[in-house]
Amino acid sequence: MMDYRARYIHVNKANEHDKTQQRDTDTSEDIGDIFQAVSLYNKGKSQSDRIHPMDVQMAVFHCADGFLKQMLVSKLSQCQYALPLLVPDPFTQQIEFPLWTFRQINKSWKMRNTNNEIISQTHLVYKAETPMVSFFRFGSVSSSKSHLMKSLINEKHNTFFHRNCPGSSRTRVLMDGVVEIAWFCPSGKNTDKFTDCVAFCNLHGDAGDHEKQLEILTEMSSVNVVLLPGLQKNYGSAEKIQNLIRITTPLICLFTEDESTVMMMKKGKFKIGLKDRNLSDVSEELRRAINDCLSESSSTFKLEDMSKHSDIRVDEEDDDDCRRGKEAAQQMMSLLEKKDLTEIKK
Incomplete structure (x- = not known):
């Protein structure tokens, strides 16, 4: 729908819910070595599968x-x-x-x-x-x-x-x-x-x-x-x-x-x-x-x-169909411009 907020995409991970549940369970236990706990949580976390909004x-x-x-x-x-x-x-x-x-x-x-x-x-x-x-x-x-x-x-x-x-x-x-x-x-x-x-x-x-x-x-x-x-x-x-x-x-x-x-x-x-x-x-x-x-x-x-500039392509305006359409439109406009406005209205 081309909403202006479409640039700000939040991707829900398939296993996000499971990881949240796991963390909730772990809070009741003694995690021991904090450095080990952090490394375990970070394992497998990567941005490589993220889709960039642009x-x-x-x-x-x-x-x-x-x-x-x-x-x-x-x-x-x-x-x-x-x-x-x-x-x-x-x-x-x-x-x-x-x-x-x-x-x-x-x-x-x-x-x-x-x-x-x-x-x-x-x-x-x-x-x-x-x-x-x-x-x-x-x-x-x-x-x-x-x-x-x-x-x-x-x-x-x-x-x-x-x-x-x-x-x-x-x-x-x-x-x-x-x-x-x-x-x-x-x-x-x-x-x-x-x-x-x-x-x-x-x-x-x-x-x-x-x-x-x-x-x-x-x-x-x-x-x-x-x-x-x-x-x-x-x-x-x-x-x-x-x-x-x-x-x-x-x-x-x-x-x-x-x-x-x-x-x-x-x-x-x-x-x-x-x-x-x-x-x-x-x-x-x-x-x-x-x-x-x-x-x-x-x-x-x-x-x-x-x-x-050479070596760059100008989009649809370079195409034959567009060129012919533009020429036809200009021809129609030139015919209209030759007539008086009141005649055109009639």
Whole structure:
């Protein structure tokens, strides 16, 4: 039914009731060695058989036709959740850009002009030109990238599903390589974290394993944000990180094994340590760094421009049936536009 709570899946174990009964029985007995008791209870407990909620969402997405995909993405947008932007086929790894699913989505926001007047704007999201901030990680990191992104957009709402959400587990099979997108839409108030509408893109999995997605996002983004343990020359993705530093696009490096506060390495290149630091402090420093980068950059991103990239498939809009249907609809519209409105009513 596409309930917004469908992301929070609780899996009841078949033997959960039996284990509860066993524990109740054991309470009346002397358990003796507490360490032995704990190891016995933990034996056989594993997350390997847990179903990741985002795997369920992506399984439905992969099995759906174009209309159900569009409905699913529209519902996700209504619930203020991140939307699938680049989706690798689980069998062929061909990357799909589901442009059709975004066609009905509008975003509204309020900005202040130079005279401090509030200007309201509403755009079809695929046509909106906004700055874009891309997040990646290289290697295995101790901090949750999705959790950090969620805190930038909305501290009270899980825009991006992350490891601390109900039902989450370390095992997932359909999310690696998926790029999700969400927008921060300002309200025109002084408390806005960003003064303009900003798109945030999240590449799931190790960016070093998903070169095409990394290439597309770094080419189109206004700011790149990278999570990694540290910088060493013998690091597996050192060359890719070096490329991000060389290009003119602003870069913010988040080091999970570094305790330092925000620091500018050179113009447009920042580093922030995450180790043993308060998430609220890190979010505030990251937000300031992103705003500094955006104030120096005039580059914008338009969703439909992504379809111009080679090597990615644009969903149903590439199909012959859809193309013929669109041409027929445009022909009908051109006939209607030639007639006077009163004639059409008659």
